[in-house]
Amino acid sequence: MNNLSILKITLRIFGIAFILIIPMMKLDPLGGWAWSPGQWEYEMMIQGVYMTLGVMMLIAANDPLKNPLFVWFVVWSSFVHGGIMASWRYSSFIYSCNTCWLQFKKITN
Numbered sequence: 001m002n003n004l005s006i007l008k009i010t011l012r013i014f015g016i017a018f019i020l021i022i023p024m025m026k027l028d029p030l031g032g033w034a035w036s037p038g039q040w041e042y043e044m045m046i047q048g049v050y051m052t053l054g055v056m057m058l059i060a061a062n063d064p065l066k067n068p069l070f071v072w073f074v075v076w077s078s079f080v081h082g083g084i085m086a087s088w089r090y091s092s093f094i095y096s097c098n099t100c101w102l103q104f105k106k107i108t109n
Helices: 003-019 021-027 040-061 068-108
Strands: none
Touching: 003 021, 003 040, 003 068, 021 040, 040 068
8 A cells, every 4th residue: 555545545534524523513422522502603614614624635535646735735734723722722721720729729728
C-alpha cells in the first residue's frame, strides 16, 4: 500500500465521519459532541460546514493529486482546530482545579 492509497482511504474515512456529524451531535453517543445548553443556530452552522467539508473530502479522495490545496487545507485546519480545542480543554482544567482548590481552602479554614 503506497502513500497515495493511504491518503485516499484517510480522506474517505474522515469524509464519512464529517458527514455523520449531525447524528453524532444529535445522539451524542460518546459525550461531549453536543453543546449544553443547546444552541441550535450555531450547531446547524457547524453541521453544515462539516458536512460540506465531508462531501468535498469524498470527492477529493477520487484523485487527491488534483486537489492538493484542498487536502492541505483539511490537514492544517484540523491541526488548528485540534490545537484550539486542546488549549480550551487545558484552560478549563486549570479553571476547575483552581475552583476546587478555593473550595478546599474555604472548607479547611
